[in-house]
Amino acid sequence: MKKWRPFATMPEQYIELKEVINKQLEVDQPVLTEEQMEQINFTLIEAFHTNKQVYLTYYKKGQCITEKGFIQFVDFLGNLFVFIDEVFELKNKMKLSELIDARFM
Template sequence: MQNRGMKKWRPFATMPEQYIGLQEIIKKQSEIPQPSLTEDQMEQINFTLIEALHTNKQFYLTYYKRGQCITETGFIQFVDSLGELIVFIDDVFKLKNKMRLNVLIDVRFV
């Protein structure tokens, strides 16, 4: 005879499809629309990016991705204003990340 052990009861997870559906609904409720920036804000972001590139200062980079505003810290490696692309190295994993300039929301120094 084997003991089945203690089983926890999850009332809303009795059907896997229902649990997945509830997770999707919760995720959609937390989404926000992409904020639009004024010309002054875009110009300030541009100046901050250029200063961070030349002085190699660490910065906070806030960007919009899939309904969320995400903030990361890192160092600017390359800014391509014609291709509207930024390359930065994140502080956590030391990986190169490429990002479009149109998804940037805010850039601030640490």
């Protein structure tokens, strides 16, 4: 795709080429085993109760994203959790099903 970058002189072409490149970088959401899900749950609970910072890896729009943050709320019945990211200190509400990995620093 690098060889096509010089031809992206018009904004419309650049937007379309960027979309093509992004679609090629998309990955399927990993399927977690029961043991991996239990480990993530234990990590979330411990991080919530001890207020430890964690690395969270989640799947969003074809990408696996990793962020550092603090767990503020976990609702296993409602399938969601809230974490505060380290960079902007914003609250992020996310589904537990999107979570791929949770590890302590």
